[in-house]
Amino acid sequence: MSKTFxxxxxxxxxxxxxxxxxxxxxxxxSDSVIAGLVLGETSVAGISLVTPAYxxxxxxxxxxxxxxxxLYNRAMGEFDQAKATQYFRVGLTAAVSIGVLLFLAxxxxxxxxxxxxxxxxxVFEQAKQYFFWYKxxxxxxxxxxxMCEAVFSDGDDTISTIAGxxxxxxxxxxxIVLAKSMGIxxxxxxxxxxxxxxxxxxxxxxxxxxxxxxxxxxFSIAKIFHIAKYSTIDASTYLFFACFAxxxxxxxxxxxxxxxxxxxxxxxxxKEFQIIFDGIGEAITPxxxxxxxxxxxxxxxxxxxxAQKAAVVEGVLMTVIIxxxxxxxxxxxxxxxxxxxxxxxxxxxxxxxxxxxxxxxxLLSSYYLLINKIFLGALxxxxxxxxxxxxxxxxxxxxxxxxGFFIGIALSSIFAYIVSALFIRTKYGKExxxxxxxxxxxxxxxxxxxxxLEPKLIIDVQKQIERYLQExxxxxxxxxxxxxxxxxxxxxxxxxxxxxxxxxECSVFIREDGIQIITKDDGILFDLSNDxxxxxxxxxxxxxxxxxxxxxxxxYLTTMSYNRNTFKVKFxx
Numbered sequence: 001m002s003k004t005f006x007x008x009x010x011x012x013x014x015x016x017x018x019x020x021x022x023x024x025x026x027x028x029x030s031d032s033v034i035a036g037l038v039l040g041e042t043s044v045a046g047i048s049l050v051t052p053a054y055x056x057x058x059x060x061x062x063x064x065x066x067x068x069x070x071l072y073n074r075a076m077g078e079f080d081q082a083k084a085t086q087y088f089r090v091g092l093t094a095a096v097s098i099g100v101l102l103f104l105a106x107x108x109x110x111x112x113x114x115x116x117x118x119x120x121x122x123v124f125e126q127a128k129q130y131f132f133w134y135k136x137x138x139x140x141x142x143x144x145x146x147m148c149e150a151v152f153s154d155g156d157d158t159i160s161t162i163a164g165x166x167x168x169x170x171x172x173x174x175x176i177v178l179a180k181s182m183g184i185x186x187x188x189x190x191x192x193x194x195x196x197x198x199x200x201x202x203x204x205x206x207x208x209x210x211x212x213x214x215x216x217x218x219f220s221i222a223k224i225f226h227i228a229k230y231s232t233i234d235a236s237t238y239l240f241f242a243c244f245a246x247x248x249x250x251x252x253x254x255x256x257x258x259x260x261x262x263x264x265x266x267x268x269x270x271k272e273f274q275i276i277f278d279g280i281g282e283a284i285t286p287x288x289x290x291x292x293x294x295x296x297x298x299x300x301x302x303x304x305x306x307a308q309k310a311a312v313v314e315g316v317l318m319t320v321i322i323x324x325x326x327x328x329x330x331x332x333x334x335x336x337x338x339x340x341x342x343x344x345x346x347x348x349x350x351x352x353x354x355x356x357x358x359x360x361x362x363l364l365s366s367y368y369l370l371i372n373k374i375f376l377g378a379l380x381x382x383x384x385x386x387x388x389x390x391x392x393x394x395x396x397x398x399x400x401x402x403x404g405f406f407i408g409i410a411l412s413s414i415f416a417y418i419v420s421a422l423f424i425r426t427k428y429g430k431e432x433x434x435x436x437x438x439x440x441x442x443x444x445x446x447x448x449x450x451x452x453l454e455p456k457l458i459i460d461v462q463k464q465i466e467r468y469l470q471e472x473x474x475x476x477x478x479x480x481x482x483x484x485x486x487x488x489x490x491x492x493x494x495x496x497x498x499x500x501x502x503x504x505e506c507s508v509f510i511r512e513d514g515i516q517i518i519t520k521d522d523g524i525l526f527d528l529s530n531d532x533x534x535x536x537x538x539x540x541x542x543x544x545x546x547x548x549x550x551x552x553x554x555x556y557l558t559t560m561s562y563n564r565n566t567f568k569v570k571f572x573x
Contacts, residue, residue, distance in 0.1 A: 004450045005503035005522055006299065009155070009560070010283055010306045016157030017282030018314075020148070023164045025272050030172050031187050038179045039187075046126025046184060049117050050134055053106060057138040060098045061145035064091045066234060067227030068146060069153035070370065073286045076212065076559050077293015079566055088150060089218035091227065095142040096217075103139040106131070126184050133188035137195050144195055147202040153286040154213055155560030156205045167198035209525055210561030233369045236378040240385035241271065247390050256402055262335055263402075266344045267409065269329055270322055270351050277314060277359045280307050281366025286560055288370050294518055296507045297437045298448030304367065304435060311363045315356030322352040343402055350406040357413035358384060364420065364434060371436060376424075383416040445472065446509040453494040453502040453521065462486045465508055472510055481569045482508070482515055485546060489519060489528055492539045493563070497523040514553075514570035521563045528565050529554040 035043040068091035075084035106113065114127050152160040171194030178186025205211055249264050284307045291299040322329075326348040335341045361384040368377035389412035397405035424433050431438040447468050451457045462483055469479045486506065493502060504521040519528075529547055547554060553568040 003452075003503065004302075005505045005520060006287070006302055006450065007306060008503060008522065009562070010287060010303060010310075013152070013157050013283035013286070014280060014310055016152060016161040018276060018279030019161050020152075020164045020282065021276045021279040023168045025275060027168055027171065030168070031175065031191060034172065034175050034179060034187055035184060038176065039184060042122050043126050043130075043184045043187075045119070045123045046128075046130055047187070049114055049119060049123070049127040050131050053102075053113065053131070053138060054134070054141075057099070057102055057141045058145070060102075061095065061142035062234060063228050063231040064095050064098075064142060065145040065149035067091075067230035069149045070230050070285060070289055071227060072150065073153055073289030073560075074293050076557065077290040079293075079555050079557055081212070081557060084212070085214045085216070086218055086220070087223060087227070088213055089216045090220050090223045091146050091150070092143070092215070093217045093219050094224055094227075095146045098142045099139045102142075103135055106135050106138060110135070130184045130188045133185055133192055136192045137188070140192075140195060140199055144199045144202070147199060150213055151202045151205040152282065153289075153560070154205065154211065155286065155562060156208065156210070159202060159205045159208075163198040163201040166201055167194045170194035170197055208561075210558050212558050229374065230369060232374050233365055233377045233381060236381050237385070240381050243386045244271070244389060247386070248393070251393065251397065251405070255397055255405070259337075260340060260343075260402070262340065263344050263347060266329055266335075266348050267351060270348060270355075273318070273322075274355070274358055274362070276318065277311065277362040278366065280310050280314065280359070280363050281369075283307065283310075284363075284366065285370060288367070290559060292370065294507060295440075295444060295446070295509070296448055296518065297441050297444070298446075299505065299507070300437065301435060302448075302450075307363055307367075308360070311359040312356055315359035318355045318359070319352045322355070323349045326352075346403070347406040350403070351409050354410035354413040357415075357417040360417050361413065361420065367435070373436065380416075380420050383420055384413060388412040388416040388419065444509065446507060449506045449508075451490075451504055451506070453490055453497070453504055453523070455491070455494070458487060458490045458494065461490075461506065465506075468508065469510075469515070474510070474515070478515060478569055478571065482517065485517065485567060485569065488539060488542045488546065489565075490521075492528065492537075492543050493521050493523050493526070495537060495539055496526055511568070514568045517565075517567045517569070519563075519565045519567075520559075523563065525558060525561075525563060527556040528563070529556040529567070 032044050032047050035047050068087055071087045072084045075081075075087065110131055111128065114124055114131065119127065148160050148163055151163075171191050173190075174193055175187040175190030178190050180186070182189065206213060206215060245264070245268060248267055249261060252260050252264055284303055287303050288300050291297070291303065326345040329348055330341050330344045335344055361380055365377040365380040365384070368374070368380065389409060392412040392415065393405050393408035396408035396411075400407065421433065424436075428436055429438070447465065449461045449464065451461050465486060466479055466483055469482060490504060490506075493504065500523070502521055502523040504519060506520075507518040509516040509518075528543065529550075530544075550567060553570060555566050557564050557566075
């Protein structure tokens with residue numbers, strides 16, 4: 001993979017997004033596992049009673065943490081900081097309000113909630129003790145989820161990764177230590193301290209130079225509904241997984257007997273860890289939203305190409321990992337019957353063969369969410385988890401027994417990917433598959449350039465832009481202005497960064513009223529459009545003078561912690 005501005009940012013976000021997605025399932029299991037190891041099954045049962053309350057807080061936090069970053073980056077892509085800030089502040093207001101309301105509700109009605117489950121007195125008492133401290137986690141959880149995603153979408157993958165790992169490590173370490181002295185209350189307190197510290201870490205981003213998030217509160221019902229609509233695909237994923245679980249359990253008990261039901265746990269383990277594939281969706285979300293705001297569709301294509309390669313690599317890696325770890329997975333679930341254990345191990349390995357198709361479907365559904373094809377994204381989730389899987393596992397299970405059942409699940413994701421490709425090509429046209437951008441690109445006249453900032457490469461790009469403008473009949477005076485602007489801007493960035501390798505992008509649009517130029521670079525943060533800078537070099541003097549002449553036809557906006565500028569060279573009347 002050749003190094004570019006985009007590939008560097010994508011790989012950085014991919015690592016952070018994948019780490020976060022690995023942390024999520026481990027974090028969800030940690031309290032119950034610690035309770036089982038340190039305190040016993042009564043404590044595990046008590047924690048399970050509180051799980052729906054956690055899920056409710058996570059659900060609301062998830063709605064905000066999905067929708068707010070998407071709309072924030074879209075507005076930033078349009079160079080509309082005010083609109084972006086409104087969405088972020090609406091998210092903050094909603095997150096704090098939801099946390100407070102849930103905390104008050106569970107404080108006042110906590111015992112009533114726990115009595116609803118009609119648990120034994122011992123389990124009820126454990127749940128009540130756990131809930132005492134866990135209500136504090138519920139209080140801050142929506143805000144933490146929002147901040148973690150907002151910081152990530154603002155380009156600070158380092159802070160968001162540290163926050164996620166810190167939350168996991170502190171949660172597990174403190175929960176184990178405190179459980180020995182405080183019992184189940186110690187596990188809940190450890191969870192709260194871990195989440196609170198992680199929230200504090202995410203807030204460090206607000207003090208960094210590259211931060212574009214503006215703290216404040218704003219309320220708008222219309223914006224909340226707009227934010228909420230982007231949670232549809234994630235909500236449908238949980239729904240389809242629930243349907244898949246019911247189908248698998250029902251079929252296993254009816255076809256192979258209830259003693260084989262433990263095999264369902266092994267299947268669900270593999271399915272739960274598919275959430276790791278969502279790390280690719282996390283990585284492309286801020287990048288593609290910026291490109292959508294700019295209308296830089298070539299950038300979207302390049303980004304998707306990188307993501308597609310990553311999806312294949314992750315699919316293959318997960319196949320190898322699950323195949324190698326299958327005996328350990330079976331051991332974790334305590335399957336002692338040698339025959340069932342062997343079938344479970346082989347089943348996990350067979351199902352893992354379909355993970356590359358699953359990974360590609362996760363990528364597609366994430367992408368369609370970003371371009372507002374929400375129903376299409378939800379449909380792909382259904383194809384991936386239920387619509388194709390159900391008939392495949394039934395038919396092959398009836399014909400070939402338990403191994404046919406496993407093969408049916410493995411083949412279903414691959415077949416679902418093929419079906420989705422045929423459906424999209426048929427409905428939207430071959431030229432539109434898979435990104436649905438062909439029609440939008442036809443309405444635009446633009447070019448997209450990527451370069452490492454070196455004098456020779458800057459001149460090469462300048463010549464390419466000159467040739468493009470000449471081919472479109474732009475007059476020589478305008479072309480001369482654009483050439484000068486491109487050369488001096490990038491030479492100044494090159495000069496400012498010294499020996500450090502700096503990568504950049506440049507989009508050039510022929511608009512009705514002039515030539516719009518959008519530049520990005522990953523060098524030191526520096527406002528190129530500022531005409532008040534004291535010139536320290538000839539290049540800086542030239543750029544400063546040029547910026548003064550451009551007046552209002554320029555804008556600088558730190559986006560995702562990198563430099564981003566837009567300029568317009570207007571056509572003369």
